[in-house]
């Protein structure tokens with residue numbers, strides 16, 4: 107497949123840009139933050155639903171648009187440029203993806219319907235420690251007569267505070283296998299500890315204390331929980347990398363603009379060779395990022411068996427490059443870059459969180475090495 | 481139409497595959513491990529083996545020394561799709577290139593764009609037969625990064641130019657038959673007083689002196705011109721407009737150098753590391769080296785994708801923004817990092833210089849040679865300058 111986006115995908119990208127230019131410029135993110143870290147603008151969400159963004163990856167048989175992940179990636183990239191605050195990552199990228207792999211048809215139809223129409227928000231609760239580690243899971247599902255009971259603690263749940271549903275990973279006490287269940291976030295026994303992070307977004311630590319649920323709430327079946335989770339995490343890495351690609355392109359362009367405006371010593375600071383060379387190096391790194399993000403998005407749509415490696419390459423490359431670009435962006439802005447009045451710091455702060463989400467570059471480079479047998 | 485084209489390409493692929501299997505000697509399907517396994521042609525050209533000679537002659541008869549040039553210029557007349565198939569089939573079998581020459585990779589594209597039809601027919605046909613070994617006469621003692629400062633002068637003497645001056649860093653200068661040279665034909669302006677001249681190295685007054693490199697090898701020379709008579713017909717393009725040609729040729733040179741990849745494709749660096757360092761619990765025993773290798777392999781894989789993306793963008797009619805300066809910078813940077821890391825991976829063995837076990841210090845010498853990647857064809861710093869100014873539009877004051 108040619109490493110370019112097609113006309114339809116390009117149109118989706120332009121329409122996303124148009125909407126976000128209008129309804130979600132960077133100042134909108136600042137307003138929400140200043141409104142006591144508001145996480146959710148319902149009007150903006152309705153517009154996104156209207157545009158079909160919640161249906162992009164849902165198959166036609168469930169009344170979705172079946173537009174694919176290259177398309178979703180374009181939207182996420184544009185959102186990254188604007189630092190848009192919305193449940194697109196938690197509900198659409200992560201949850202919809204996981205639900206799409208489920209064999210629980212009844213649940214799937216209902217959830218797709220609710221998500222597509224913007225009625226419900228959903229998030230995945232899977233992390234348990236300070237670092238991403240999908241292999242450690244201490245949460246336990248036990249059985250009591252006809253009822254199932256969940257006990258455990260989850261961390262860093264994206265949009266946990268606004269989600270209607272929580273998809274939780276936990277080990278089945280009887281089989282020892284990983285299961286994925288979906289719970290109403292208001293269920294008895296669920297306690298939230300909502301925490302604002304550096305990017306002004308809310309992440310929840312959640313404890314599950316004897317939470318009861320039924321046989322119908324399982325998204326996993328026949329021991330496929332681990333498979334569902336790893337596939338979902340791979341795709342989530344790629345989607346998040348697309349957002350990060352938007353972040354760094356915007357931060358880079360804003361910095362180049364500043365280099366062409368700001369004067370010191372009677373000349374534009376962009377004429378200083380030390381800044382020129384560092385800028386040229388960033389340009390090259392961003393070119394590399396564009397290639398791996400597109401390749402990995404295409405790999406999702408074509409069900410490429412190399413997806414795990416490509417996802418890890420994407421997440422590690424974007425992790426490293428976003429560190430480089432956002433640091434340089436602040437540095438090249440000088441004192442202004444340190445002020446809250448300037449937007450440039452937002453990119454530093456957002457990417458410091460996303461670098462860690464679903465595993466940082468240390469985790470993913472280690473995984474690349476393991477995939478390649480060393 | 482569409483389907484007919486596909487059918488034709490499929491049969492071309494099958495024919496090509498069959499022909500290569502029948503005609504490419506087995507030893508010419510082995511990876512190149514030493515520079516002398518490449519055939520550079522020219523009047524002093526020597527084949528290093530019987531198979532190399534057979535392979536060259538087979539490809540010559542097939543007109544596949546330069547398969548993608550038009551047949552009137554001696555090429556194979558393949559269209560881009562066919563040429564692509566030939567490349568794929570050659571790498572599938574591991575066929576070596578039958579012939580390497582700066583005439584193919586650097587001068588040829590410039591001639592195709594700027595030379596007269598007569599010059600094209602004459603020179604390109606020679607290049608396609610491997611008869612002439614071309615070398616590059618750009619740099620001078622005082623014209624390196626500041627190439628337009630060159631001083632070798634060519635005076636108009638009616639029916640010929642009289643060339644006086646010297647060039648330096650002429651790769652394989654002592655082995656060349658012809659040199660494509662930048663000469664000063666006017667001193668009125670720095671950039672518009674330069675012309676592009678083809679000079680026979682057998683002319684009276686041309687001499688060379690080898691320069692030895694830190695790798696211990698001597699593929700370079702200084703080239704001197706002492707009142708050398710050069711026929712007027714050897715001028716390519718317009719008088720005093722050679723800078724345009726020079727720059728165009730440089731983009732091709734940069735692409736060629738940027739493509740400098742692994743010299744030993746038999747084993748990946750991680751496989752080499754496993755042999756030399758060993759594994760503990762399935763992981764490479766030194767975690768620091770392990771993460772350096774992973775980081776390098778990440779960038780290598782993504783750089784490959786970026787080359788592919790640039791080609792695909794080009795095909796789709798978009799400008800990918802990534803210019804030849806970027807590919808030259810990044811490709812050579814990765815190649816150099818890899819040589820450096822190879823030394824860490826191979827420990828004491830990597831610095832051996834003359835022993836038999838080390839194949840006369842092959843590894844150490846490659847490492848030393850790799851330092852030139854960020855200098856030749858325009859230094860790293862010069863490439864970054866070009867990206868900053870041309871691509872990013874950063875101001876000069």
Ligand SMILES: Cc1cc2nc3c(=O)[nH]c(=O)nc-3n(C[C@H](O)[C@H](O)[C@H](O)COP(=O)(O)OP(=O)(O)OC[C@H]3O[C@@H](n4cnc5c(N)ncnc54)[C@H](O)[C@@H]3O)c2cc1C
Nearest residue numbers: 616617618619624625649650651852855856857858859861
């Ligand atoms: C292996 C090898 C093969 C070569 N083959 C050929 C050949 O076949 N034919 C040929 O004509 N030439 C050849 N060259 C020469 C090569 O093109 C020059 O060496 C190169 O252009 C640099 O010029 P210089 O050596 O004079 O270094 P200088 O230009 O003196 O550079 C010295 C240092 O100053 C830096 N510098 C210079 N100007 C600037 C600037 N504006 N901004 C920032 N930094 C700057 C450079 O980057 C470098 O680090 C070859 C060189 C090598 C190493």
